[in-house]
Structure formats: C-alpha cells, structure tokens
Amino acid sequence: MLKNYILSAIRNITKKKLYSSLNILGLAIGMAGTLLILQYVRFETSYNNFHEHRDNIYRISYSKEKSGVESFNTVLTYMGVGPLMVQQFPEVVDFTRLHPANLITSKALIQKDEHLFEEEGIYFTDPSFFTIFSFELVEGDPSTALNEQFSAVISESMAKKYFGNENPIGKTIRKDRDENYIITGIIKDTPKNSHIKINLLLSHNTLSTIMGEHWDPNNLTAFHGHLYIKTVLGTNPELLAKKFPQFVMDYIGGKELAEQDVVLKFAMLPISDIHLKSHIEHEAEINGDQDIVDYMTIVGYLILIIALVNYVNLATARALERAKEIGVRKAIGANKSLLFIQYMTESFVVNFLAVTLGLFLVWSIQPFLDQLGAPKLQNTNILQEVWFWLALLIVWITSSLLSGFYPAFVLASYHPVAVLKGKLMANRKGILLRKGFVIFQFACSACLIIGTIIIFSQITYMRDQKLGMNIDDKFILKGPAVKDSTLNTKYKAFKNALLQLPGVKSVTGSNSIPGKELNSATWFSRVDNPEADSKFCYINAIQSDFAQYYELTFVAGHNFTETDQTAILLNETAVKLFDFKNLEFAIGKTLVIGNPNDPDNQKWKIAGIVKDFNQQSLKNDISPLILLKSDRATNFISMQLNRTETGFSNLGRTIDQVREHWLNYFPGNPFNYHFLRTEFDEQYKTELEFGRLLSIFSGVAILVAILGLIGLSSYTIQQRTKELGIRKALGSGTKGIVILLSKDIFQPILIANLITWPICWYVFSDWLTGFAFRTPMSIWPFMLSLAMISIVAVSALAYQITKASLSNPVKALRYE
Template sequence: MIQFKFIFRKLWRDRFFTFLKIIGLAIGIAVCLIIFKIVNYEFSFDKDHTGKEEIYQVVIWNIKGDKKSGFGGVQSAVAEFVDENFPEIDQVVPLNNKYYEYLSIEKPNGETYRKEDPKNIQSTVSDYFELVPYQWVAGDKNTALLYPNQVVLTQSKVEEYFGKVSADEIIGRTIKYGSTLFTVTGIVADLNFPSSFEGKEFIPITKEEKTDANWFSFNSNYNLFVKLQPNQKERLLEMLDEKYEEMIPDSWKNAESQTKYSLLPLSEKHFSQEFSTGAYSANKKIVFGLIGIGVFILLLAGINYINLSTAQIPYRTKEIGVRRTLGAKSAQLKQGFLYETLIISVLALTLASPLSIGFENFYGDFMPPKIGDYSDLLPISLFVVGLLLVLTFLTGLYPAYLINKVNVSEVLKSQGAGKLSVGNLNIRKTMIVFQFVIAQVFVIGAFIIASQIKYMINTELGFDKDAVITIKLPYKSYQNADVDPFLFKQALRKHPEIQQVSLGHTPMNNMHWGNNLVRITENGETTLNMNFKYVDADYVDLFEIEILAGRAPQTRDTVESVFINEAARTGLGFMDNEEAVGKTVKGSSEKPLIVQGIINDFYQKDLRNSKAPLSLMITTKKDMLNGFSVKLPAAPSEWKKTLGIVEKEWKTFYPAAPFAYEFYDTEIKQLYESDMRQSQMINLATIIIIILGCLGLIGLVTLTAYQRTKEIGIRKVLGSSVLGIIMLLSKDYLKLIGLAILISIPIAWWAMNKWLENFAYRIEIEWWMFVFTGIATILIALMAVSYRAIKAAIANPVKSLRTE
C-alpha cells in the first residue's frame, strides 16, 4: 500500500507527463476496443452453428477466359431436382426470399397493425429447422410448415407484432401477407449468435416453386443449402452440371463462357460477398486491415509510453540512486516501475471506455449492422485483461531494465544516467522514426484514396448527369401501379419549366441486365454477351448521349431495332461504326434486330469496372422501365418551383404513392459509398496516429528543454533569438521525421499501387503527392512542438541560470 501511495504521489508530481502517457494509451486502447468488437463480431458468424462442416450452399461460377464471377442464387428447379435424384443427401433445404407489399394483423381490440415492405420472410421446408439450430418455443417443427398458409415466427417478430404475450396465445393467430391469410403454427427463439441465416418469418414452399421447371435464369431469391458428406460433393456437382447442359438451348452454349455449379461451405459464407444474394456479408481484407490498424495504433501508443518513460529516467536518477543506496534490489525497482505502468494502463482503460462508446455513438456507420444484438461481454472482458497485461509488460519492461543500469556513483556526482543506447543504435530515435514512418504511410494513403474518389466522382462519364432527378415507378398494387407511366410523362412535358422526361434504366448504376447478341456472317456466328438497358425514345436526348453513327432513337424503334455502343460494335466484329449501322443481329428471342445507331462508350458502372459492350432497347412496356428521369432547369434557383410542379402532377396520377425523388449525381456518388467509408476509416486512423506521434514529440521536447535549461539561458544572454532557440530544440526531431518520410515513400508507393489495381480507371501516383504530404507532416509536427519550444525560448535567462 505504501508503494502504491508513493507511485500516485509521483504520478501527480509529474502530472503533465502522466497525462501524456494516459491519453496516448487511452487512444490506443479505445481504438483496439472498437476494432476488437467489430472483428470478434465478424468472425463469430456461424461459428456456433452445429454441424457447419457438413453444410454447403449450392452456388454457381461463371467462367470466361481467366475471369470468374460468382453468384449465390440458383434456378427454381434445382432444389426439387436434387431432392428427387440424390436421396442419399442428408438434407436438401431450399430457402427462397419472399416479398409482400405489406402485412397486417387484426388486434383483439379492433385495431389493425400494418407494416409496409416487411423484410426477412422466407419460404422453406421443415428440414430447415433441422439444418439451423433454432430452439422451439411453441409448435411442432415437423408439422409447422406441412400445409400451405402456415407461418413460423421468431420470438423477436412475435414481440414486434403482438407484444409481450405468452407463446400459447399466439399459436393460431392470423397474419395477412398482402392479400393472403397465414396462420401462426410455430414460434422459435432468435439465434443467440451471428448467423448467415437471417430469416425471421418462415412460410411453406409453394406448389408453384416446387414444380417450376426453369433451368434458364439464375435468381438471387432462390437459395439452396444441402447437408452432405465429403464423398458426395463431386457426384452432386457433376449431376448438376450435366443437367444444366442438357436443359439449355444450343445457342446458349459458348466455348468462351461456362457456367459451373459449386459448393460454398457455411464456414466461408459470411466472407464470400459474391455469393451473399443480399444478406449481410463482410470483406475479409477489410477486417484484416482493421486488425492491422489496431495493432499499429496500439504499437505506436506503446512506443510513446516507452519514449516518455525512458526520457524521464535521467530525472529520476537521484530517486533511483537513493533507493538503491538504502538497499532496494533490482527486482524491487523493476516491480515498482511495472506497478506504475499498470496503474497508468488502468487509468488509460478507464478513459478509453467512454472514448470508445462516444465513437460508436457518433460514428455508428462504421459499426456492422446488428452488432448490438449479441452479447460480447465475456470476449471483451478477456480481451481487456489480456490487453492490460500485454501493455504493462511490453511498455514497462524496457524502461524497468534501463532503471537498473543507472550507476549509483554517477548519480551521486549528478552525472545522470548516461546515454540510453545499445551499441551505436539509439533506441528512442529508432522508435520515433518508426512512429512517423507509419504515420506518413497513412497520410500518403489518405491523400491518394481521397484523390481517387475525387477523380471517380468528377470524371467525365460520357453523359450529362447534372440537374437530373430520378423517381422510381410505383410498384405496389394499391399505389396506382397500373397507371400508364407515359401519361405522367406527357403531363410533365406540357410544363415549359421541365426540360425533358424519359423512362428507363439510368445510364450508370451497378445493376446488371445481361443477354447475348449474335451476328451471323458467312464465316459463322459471333456471340457477344453484353449489358442491356431498356429505355424510351427520349433517353439519349435527356442524358445527351453522343450518337457516333446512324440516328437517334424514335418511338417506332420498339420493334426490331437496337442501339449499341462502340465496345459492342467492336465485339461483334464490325470494322467501323458506319459499317454496323443497318446490319442485322439476333437477340435472345431469335428475332432479327437492326442496328439503328452507334452510341459512345459511356460509363455504365463505377470506375472499378471497364467500359463494357451495351445495347439500348427501346420499349414502352412499363414492367421493363424501372423509373423516370426528369431534367430540371439549368438554374438551381428554379428547381424548387419545378419540383413543386412534378410533385403536383405525381399526386394527380399516383395519389396513393409517396413522392420521392433523388438527384442523379447523388446516386452516382453512392456507388462509391464503400470507398468513402474506407477513406473515412483511413482518415480517422491517420488523425489518431498523428496525434499519438505529436503527443510523444511534445513530451520529448519538454524534457529536452528542461535538460538544456542552463544552455538555453546562456545562449539567450549571448544573443540567440527566440527562433534560434526553437530550432535548437526542434531540429533533431525534425531530422528524424524527415528520415521517416524518406523511408515511408517506397512503402506507401507499393501499398497504394496495390490498392489502385482494384480500379479499371485510376489516378497516377506522382512525385508531388509525396512532397506535399511530407511538408504537411513536418508542419504538423512543428506546430505540435512549437508551444513547448517557444515557452522555453522566451523564459527569463536569469531564472534559467539560477536553476540547480
């Protein structure tokens, strides 16, 4: 107890350095706590799922040359085919996503509960509850989905729909999904661990889903899971591949492109984003990147602590010498220093907890969805205890070792502890350089990522996106979805404030409608798979898409006409644009299509993707046109009035549908949402790393100024300027930062080149980027140390010379 009182008195006496140590460690611990929560959550998915080693999702690979693209949905016919032809498989479980416009529940008090667009409704079979380890609260899992119009609810949905009532009262109650009435026949407890199975309401597979013989279209709503033995995998895949080849027409078969079935283990599903089919999944590279950031920040916080602690040792030599003279042994001195480190670590943890909670509240977008639904108290507690022990020993052992190197005879002569180095390698300087190498790599990375995002947002896309709003077509039966959208378009065009109106797919989005075009020549057929966009005749005019050859679309082009871009023209083998115009190609319907025009290769997806072949199909079928595009006046001051006109006409034609619009340039920015989140994450990590580095510099400059108090006084008496004193105290550290910047350049160049490889269109990394970020880092460091340096430089030299 006496030793702890002594430690607290000492920490209070040196409270400025105690504060620097605590705040540095607190920032490191807070970041590690947040990252551990995220990483622990992501790696917990399906971990507690019984029998997960034998559970697989049936998925497909589309292979074209050396490129592979995956998809998690299958055809509706696959589940029934596997069930009938592979009886030895333990379980065959189709899991189909269902959509209803709304659900409603009649309450006993006469009130009606209604929910629009309910989520996580799936149709499946009774075996699903054998595959997934739900705990049954009420009902029989063998009969709960035996008949049509039955529904099984999770406990969370029961509470949402019916409130806090007993399970027995819910069995037999009815829920109306759209116009169909379902009876609650079972209740299961929500899974108590993160799972790739996100369903909350389960209904039986319909007869239509069971008997559907569709082998042609892969649908993300149709998912199939199987539980099988390892020796059954190869035969199942061979059987599926053979059946698919048997069912598809010869015109679909292409030696350059193949579709192959595969099996995705449940243990890998959460990190396989290409097979997610809308379910939440994670990018393992980003998760490992977070781990790396956490390790670096904690390492830098520890280096800060070690630097400040070792720099203070010359000023503790008298204390150490007296204690050793009075009989203190080396082990006791080490123990005392480790106790001091432990106390500072505990205080830092106390501060880190509200810091991490504050971060989660203010930056909730960084946290994975539903992370708060699962208890992580035990793993976090173990992590915190382990972190404290690691911090105490790693940050305390080296300073404790140096304390025991203090020479008592030198202390009594007031010669200090000497240089703290091993051979000719100065440990403290090495750690400062390491800190700022990491900091500079992050600074360069943050700048290049921001530059790439700015380039993607501001690059010329090949069409006009300015002053365009998009409005989705109403799709619900009670929202006047049967109204002809061209009537609304005609009403808008009567207003002179509205420049243009069009229906169809927007030019740039990450959705993909694909099909083949076939060119028949004397030498055979040329088949090209490409993107298709279904639009009306005013689409090209509204978006100012350039016509390179032929003519612009017309209303009569809804029959036997197609417009293609230059990439499609090249892929089909036409020598130039003029040659392609007027030629005949075939689509999926085998009907001839005449190429009426060639358009420019505008960007169809984000800049991660190359420009691809494209067909524009002119149509008036509303089920193929997913929304309106409206061109507003060029002057933003007129937008409010124009939007009022659009809303008024909307309410005339679609009174039951909400009027919701979005500016198209905002939609394009949303394509880079994940990149922006990554940029924000790097920016935040950069700020934290810079703060940690600057905290260490402030402490070291303060100690340097204290150590050279008399020298500074003498220099001032002899005429040194304030600026000269500041440079005297700062130059050694600025040299180390300059060295760190030079070391960081090749590391940052390599790392950012690897990152930019993910983009088909990207910026070039240029020399001035390294110069600019290097100067910025030096200026930040100079500002960090300037206050303490200035304070020492303007101190009274007479007082300095009187100081013992």
C-alpha cells in the same frame, strides 16, 4: 510488499503531473482507438457465426465461361441443383433454397388495408430452412411452419408493424394484392451480422400455384434463387468441389455446352466467408471487404504500438532524473529484481489508469460514431459483451508488459556508486533509441494520412469522372408495382401531367437505371455470321427517349424512331464483343437470341451505337450492353428537374405535385423516390466508410504521437536549459534558438516520411488495382502528409519552443 509498490507507483505518478497526464492520456487514447477497431473487426468477422452448423453450411454459386472468358458469376442457381446434389453426393445431407420474392431482389409489396408498402427481406424457402440455419422461431413449429402452400413466417418487427400487439399466428398477410398467406410462425429479428436479412418467409411450394405451367421443381436451365447445402461434418470442401465438373457434365448439359466452348461451373463458399470474401452478382446485400478488415487490424495494432512507444520513450527519458532515487534504493539494500518488480508495478498502475480512461472514452464516443461517419463502430453495445472485457484485460496486461519491461530493465540496471557520485551521463544509444521511436511514431502517422488521402482521392476521382451520361438533377420514381393492361395508357397520361409541372424538364422510363445491377442478360448471335460464337450481353429495356434523357452519345447510327419495333442500340463494348469490322459496319446488322438458324427466335436490328457509359460504379469494367425499345419499360420513371442558378426551384412543391399525380394515376402504389446522383454514389459506400475510419484513426495516431512529442520535448528542453543559456550568453539570438529546437522536430518527421513513402506507394498502388478506373499515383499525397504532420507538430510545440528561446540565460546559469 505489493501494497508498498502500488503506493510508491502512485506517489511517482502524482509527483510529475504533466508527465503522468501525457503518459496516461496517450495510452488511454491509443487503447480506446484500438478497442474501437477491435469492435469493428470483431463485428465484420462474426457474420453468420451464430449458426450452429456454420462449419458445414455452404452457398453454391454459378458461373459460365465462353472461350475462356467469364460471362457472368452469380449467387443464383437452378431450382433443381439442390435436390440433385443431395441425391448424387453422399457428403451433402440437406439443402434449402431462398427464392427472392421478386425473382432477383427480395422486395415485394405487402398490403395493409388499402395501402401497399414495399418491403425487403421476403423470400420463398423450403421447410429445411430451419434445420440448416439457426434463426430462432419464437412462435410456431419449425418442422411444419413452411410445409403447406401459402404459409408464411413473419419477423417480430414486421409482425409489430402490420398487426400491432395482436398475435399474428393464423392471421392473413397479403402480398402483391392477390396472394394471401396464413402466418404460421414468428421469427426473431435477423441479427445484424447475418448476410441474409429476413422479414417474411413464404413456403417454397407456393411457387407451383403462382407460376403455374412455368413451375418446374427440377429445373436445370433457368436461374431460380440462392442455394445453401449442408454437408456431413468433417467434409473436405475442396474434395467435394472437385466432383462438380463431372456433375455438370452428367446432369447440366455440360457435354453439349463443351461443344460450344462453354464451361458452366458451380462453386461452394463457407457461409462464414460470404460477407468478406464474396462480391459476385446478385448478392443478398452489399458485402464487406476482407482487405479493409485486414488494413484496419493493422491500424489498430499501430495505434496501440504508438501509444506504448510513447510510454517507453518518456519513461526512459526520465531515467536520469530518477537515477538518484534508484541509487539510494540500491544503497539501502534493494536488489535489481526488486527494483524491476517496482517499476513493472508502476507500469501496471499507469496502464490500469489508462485502460480505465480509455474505457470511459469508448463509452462516451459510442453515441457520436454515426455522426462521425463510422456507424460500423457501433453495431453492438460492446460494454455488455464478454469478449470485450476479456480483450480489455488482455490489452491491459500486454501493454503493461510491453511498455514496462524496457524502462524497468534500464532503471534497475543503474550502478548505485556512479549514480550517487553524479557520474551517470545520458547514454547515446538510449538517445538514438528514443529518436528511433519518435521516427517510428511519425512513420505510422504518415502512412495513415497518406492512405486516407489516396482513398478519398480515388473516391473523388470516381465521382468526378465523366460517366458517358448525365446523372445530375435526376429524380427517380420506383415504377408502379401493380401492373395491368391499362399501364401504358396511365403512364402516358402521368408523363404528360409531369411535363406540365414548372419544376420538371423531361421524363423517361426504363427497366433499370444507372447505378443498378442489370438483372437481364442472355446469349446473342450474329445472323450474318452464324458460325461465330454466341455472345453474352446484358439487356436494359428502355423507352425511346431514354438516350436523349441521359445524354448518351451516338458514335454511329441513330436513336429509336417511332416505327422501330425490333430495333436495338449497342454500346461500344458490345460491338467489339461481336467482332464487327467497325462501328458503321454494325449498323443495320441483325442479332438473334439463341440459335441464328432457328426461324422462331426473335431477331433484332442494330439501329445505333452509343459511346460506352458506366452503368455501374467505376469499380467495375463496362459490360457489353444491348438497349431494347419497350413502351412498357416502367420499372423506373426518371425525371429531369429544372435547375436555376440558385438551385432547384421549389423542390418541395415539385415533389408534392408529383406525389399528387402519382396517387391519382397509380392509387395504392407506394410512392418511392430518390435522387440518382445520391443513389449512384451509394456504390462507393464501402470505400467511403473505409476512408472515414482511416481518417478518424489517423487523427488518433497523430494525437497520440503529438502528446508523446510534447512530453519528450518538454523534458528535453528542460535538460538542455544550461546549453541554451550558454548559447544565448555567447550571442545566439532568439531566431537561432528557434531554428535549433525546430530542427529536432523536423528531422525525425522528414526521416519518418522518407521511410514510409515507398511502403505506402507499394501498398496503395496494389489497393488501387482493385478498381477498373483509378486515379494515377502522384507525389502530392506524400508531400501533403509531410506538411500536415509538420504543421501539427510545430503548432503543438510552439509554446515550449517560444518559451525556451525567450528565456533569460542568467536564470539558466545562476548556479554555475
């Protein structure tokens, strides 16, 4: 019986080739799009899930509030917090610390022969690292690998890079030219879905030798690194977190801080939530966004629903055409149940063919996803994943049931007598339902298009917005990593050599550059108002020509002079924070780090006020900033390149000349450079990826909807052949026929847009509130969506409409 149903389904599929092709292709494209989105969502939500104890591993973060205003919120905590938590909380059974090799970042210099290479993913950590996390150690003993000072565990790829095919166990690797570590283990390369990327782990107790007298394993006053705790299985994290305020009061100086109206807080976050739900300072990497994952999940559902609606629409539209077949089957004894099963079988066959084609599309497009600007869609080879095949099976069964049930119910419900007498007429409710389905498809497509336009409008707005400084044509060198007493002399000679190059206009140095997170901050007080609260400000050490180089605007005072030794510049936000009466009043006033009544504390005199500028992306508010003059500020060396009307003059030659001087003055130091504008725009990487993904799947949704519209319109025009023939016979011209048929296209498109506009306005207005600086909502993305869908729809149906309008009415009425 089942075999007969399948053969019957295949005959019906091959009998109507155009209809079947559109149906299968629409379903296949929809399923392929959904599977790709499922791959993306699966990857984003799988971060850190490979750890065996993931359900009871938490990262501790640290924040501070002053007078109810949050000063900062960071993943860095004090060195002694981990051991103290194990002592004070029975729920906490273990901890491990990850101290970035360069205090804030995990970058460090690794020496090979006489050359230095800057590597990322280098951390000092405790031996408990391997008992808390499930990173696989392929060689070495996890219980002892990091016990001794100057011991190291290296990743497989880094071992290959520095030792080739030799076994690195027992060999030495040198960090920062003067630190030699014995390799005691090899760790498997970190999975892509880990928020911590490990290349080299160094024993934590080595810091006591490196830092000397500054080392305090129980430090509770200075930032140290990332802290992870392991709790007893079943611990309620909310109840544990409620104990933190008292912990601060008892051990972290909370009582003294409270007298100053300062509140210090610790927070714990499950390790599986870090990637999507944590966006605070000093994250190990740029994290994903839960909202984007949620949006893309909805998009995946919508694309599949659009494809299924296509099938239902076309299947029910053909109901009258298949009525005679149904009448004959019922007349010879087929009951309603058997007919229902037959048409459900046809749905399963069609969906099986669509799934097979969709699988082929997913496999075919994988190599090109990076070129399409969607690298996150190809993070894994999904064809080798068990979950993918289970998902494929679920999609096939679900889509077969959802798309087949209604058409099968409608077809099986026809009365044989009415069918065979030719009295079965098109049902008005069915026609309205099909129009409703078309409206739904275009509403979904319009929403995706509007979202794409608004996202790229916001990105364009942030890129084009005036930043309060000039970052164009800036060529940035990472400063010398190896610093000694001759650095100032070498830097000045290097700078003078660069200024002699025809391609270089100006040069300056600083400890941070636009687009980089400021890693230095502290509390400042006004000397003229010692009773006022101290204020938390970020700091950037710069050379005296920094403001001129970046074209900062002075709104009061002046730039540094050659004789200024303790002068500082403030931005407007910092002036407001210190509550000066006005900008001019702030000039000449003195700020002090810490207690203003302590004569030993460093004092700084305000020389000038610069107009607020965006140190970081326009997603963030402008923070209070103090610029300190320092001749040793060479973490970054910035060069202004000479630009002509045709672009940069001999850029390649200029870079070669800069490299030549670099090797001459700073031999052995890695030559790392980038263009500032490109690096600054990297801050919008998450939004760009979201925009690209949405644009790709907007195209998929429109394509699926248009395929359905082509099939439905083709069938509708065929059904209206007699009507069109009568109209032409009564004098209706080609133009009138075109307008009549076009109205059937524009009407659902217009209705769909009017329905979706208020929804999109609400959703994307809410999305834009996540940006400190945002583009104003306007009507043009909505109008553009309407225009785009209309143009695509008319273009796709132009041939059918033209053919129908030019047809000979005699042929349509020949047999009447």
